[in-house]
Amino acid sequence: MTKKKGADIMPSFGNPFAGNVERKITKGELIQAVRLDIAGELEAIYLYDAHVMATDDIVAKTVLADIRDEEKAHIGELMTLLQHLDPDEAEHFASGVEEVKEMMEKLGTPDEAAVKATVGSLLDR
Numbered sequence: 001m002t003k004k005k006g007a008d009i010m011p012s013f014g015n016p017f018a019g020n021v022e023r024k025i026t027k028g029e030l031i032q033a034v035r036l037d038i039a040g041e042l043e044a045i046y047l048y049d050a051h052v053m054a055t056d057d058i059v060a061k062t063v064l065a066d067i068r069d070e071e072k073a074h075i076g077e078l079m080t081l082l083q084h085l086d087p088d089e090a091e092h093f094a095s096g097v098e099e100v101k102e103m104m105e106k107l108g109t110p111d112e113a114a115v116k117a118t119v120g121s122l123l124d125r
């Protein structure tokens with residue numbers, strides 16, 4: 001099996017030039033890079049969460065959970081950036097959100113995110 005050039009996408013920290021590119025990337029390549037960055041954040045969340053669950057050390061649990069939650073914020077940043085870079089993809093995301101909301105409505109399941117964000121709930125705080 002032959003490897004395509006650039007197929008190794010994970011950094012090799014032994015090589016200080018592994019992350020260098022020889023040119024500026026195109027917008028399409030930037031969009032792909034941001035998708036890869038999102039995947040990296042998801043992987044990080046998965047790993048930090050596994051480590052939180054795997055220990056009873058309260059300090060380690062607290063620190064790792066905090067870092068895990070920061071990775072979640074990074075996904076929010078990257079998703080916002082992706083939607084800025086690719087408005088067509090943003091429409092697909094919005095379509096998916098609406099599909100799930102419709103399913104939840106049919107099931108009579110409250111939309112917890114919407115419930116949390118009501119003006120009334122903010123005024124009650």
Ligand SMILES: [Fe+2]
Binds near residue numbers: 041070074
């Ligand atoms: Fe991150």
